[in-house]
Amino acid sequence: xxxxxxxxxxxxxxxxxxxxxxxxxxxxxxxxxxxxxxxxxxxxxxxxxxxxxxxxxxxxxxxxxxxxxxxxxxxxxxxxxxxxxxxxxxxxxxxxxxxxxxxxxxxxxxxxxxxxxxxxxxxxxxxxxxxxxxxxxxxxxxxxxxxxxxxxxxxxxxxxxxxxxxxxxxxxxxxxxxxxxxxxxxxxxxxxxx
Numbered sequence: 001x002x003x004x005x006x007x008x009x010x011x012x013x014x015x016x017x018x019x020x021x022x023x024x025x026x027x028x029x030x031x032x033x034x035x036x037x038x039x040x041x042x043x044x045x046x047x048x049x050x051x052x053x054x055x056x057x058x059x060x061x062x063x064x065x066x067x068x069x070x071x072x073x074x075x076x077x078x079x080x081x082x083x084x085x086x087x088x089x090x091x092x093x094x095x096x097x098x099x100x101x102x103x104x105x106x107x108x109x110x111x112x113x114x115x116x117x118x119x120x121x122x123x124x125x126x127x128x129x130x131x132x133x134x135x136x137x138x139x140x141x142x143x144x145x146x147x148x149x150x151x152x153x154x155x156x157x158x159x160x161x162x163x164x165x166x167x168x169x170x171x172x173x174x175x176x177x178x179x180x181x182x183x184x185x186x187x188x189x190x191x192x193x194x
Contacts, residue, residue, distance in 0.1 A: 031082025098152030
């Protein structure tokens, strides 16, 4: 009997620990907004949440003041002012790159903003054309990851169609559809699937 009581006590203790680890916790971020996390979040020196796993879909602002609805049970991070720096989108949404062009980002995929609230990277919801630093259009494929540089020019994506671009020497490079492509800050191609 005594052994049964000890076993039950240990079992209840373990169950208590498990339930504590699954409990949600609510914090304030640096902007003063409540953030409900599935477990302990990363906190700054003033005990404000900087990152955690969201307990439910939640909407916060990025550095441009645009609403970003982030998906539950996924990671979110905030900048030093409490604005969304990155998360997983709960819905398809349009955000601006540094050139002021709209980028339609896919739900269920991560999005990253730069310090000014411009889109740095996301997964495209549809095929779309964006400019490289040379001013040439790049047709990027739906459901592929796209990255922009700080000027808002395309840095990389997956091509939707075969295309030709110039390298730093001015030579034309032929790239295949469905392959990745990368550009330097001047818009020169630095890599693609040939």
